[in-house]
Amino acid sequence: MSDPVTILVDADACPVKEEIYRVAQRYKAHVRVVSNSPFRVPVSERVKRVVVSDGFDAADDWIADNAGPRSVVVTADILLAERCLKAGATVLAHNGKPFDLASIGSAVATRAIMEDLRAGMDGVGGGPPPFGKADRSRFLQALDRIMVGLGRGS
Numbered sequence: 001m002s003d004p005v006t007i008l009v010d011a012d013a014c015p016v017k018e019e020i021y022r023v024a025q026r027y028k029a030h031v032r033v034v035s036n037s038p039f040r041v042p043v044s045e046r047v048k049r050v051v052v053s054d055g056f057d058a059a060d061d062w063i064a065d066n067a068g069p070r071s072v073v074v075t076a077d078i079l080l081a082e083r084c085l086k087a088g089a090t091v092l093a094h095n096g097k098p099f100d101l102a103s104i105g106s107a108v109a110t111r112a113i114m115e116d117l118r119a120g121m122d123g124v125g126g127g128p129p130p131f132g133k134a135d136r137s138r139f140l141q142a143l144d145r146i147m148v149g150l151g152r153g154s
Contacts, residue, residue, distance in 0.1 A: 003070050004028060004029055004030055004046075004070070005027065005029040005030070005070050005071070005072060005147065005150045005151075006029065006030040006031070006032060006066075006070060006071050006072075007020055007023075007024055007029055007030070007031045007032070007071070007072045007073075007074060008032050008034060008063045008066060008067060008071055008072070008073045008074070008084075008089075009031060009032065009033045009034060009074045009075075010034060010059060010060070010063060010073070010074060010075035010076070010077055010080060011033045011034055011035040011039055011059075012035050012036065012037075012059065013076065013094075014074060014075075014094055015094055015131045015136075016074070016094050016136060016139050016140075017033065017039070019136065019139060019140050019143070020074060020143070021041075021042050021044075021047060023140065023143050023144060023147060024046060024047070025044070025046070026147075027147040027151065028046070029046065029072075029147065030046045030047075030048075031046060031047045031048070032048055032050050032066070033047065033048070033049050033050065034050045034052065034059045034062050034063050035049075035050075035051060035052070035059055036051070036052060036053070036054045036058065036059055037051065037054075038051050050062060060077060060079070060080045060083070063075070063080060063084065064080060064083040064084055064087065067083070067084040067087040067088070067089035068087055068088050068089060069088040069089070070150065071084070071087075071088075071089040071090070072089065072090045072091075072092060072143070072146055072147070072150070073089045073090070073091045073092070074091075074092055074093075074094065074143075075091065075093065075094075076093050076094050076095075078099075081093075081099040082099075085099060085100065085101050090146050090150070092139070092142055092143060092146065093139075094131065094135070094139060095131065095135040095138060095139060096135060096137075096138030096139035096140075096141065096142040096143075097138075097142075098142060098146075
């Protein structure tokens with residue numbers, strides 16, 4: 001039997017933590033909820049809270065250092081997604097959009113362009129669209145597919 005899957009959660013802005021706990025329980029996966037400040041997590045031997053220093057990118061560094069082929073990383077951070085993909089992890093955004101090696105380069109480039117545009121607008125601009133029920137549903141379906149695939153050793 002292979003090692004259990006570990007879901008690494010970039011927790012500070014994650015709107016799907018409860019969904020992750022439910023899916024992890026169903027698949028007997030481990031969860032590491034990584035943040036700069038404590039979050040309440042379920043009482044479970046499989047779910048652990050990891051509180052890192054408030055240093056710049058400390059949570060991202062911990063996640064990237066612990067990501068690997070038996071990991072699912074949940075994050076909206078494109079640069080963290082790139083690091084975790086390079087480590088062999090499966091990476092999923094909160095809205096259910098998977099990050100993969102084929103598309104991460106263009107996502108990083110788009111992020112850089114948008115950052116430059118926002119910098120030139122003196123703080124004017126929007127953020128991501130509001131998180132909704134469809135995003136939550138898409139995330140659950142995607143995480144379930146990933147867990148089934150990892151359970152088969154794919």
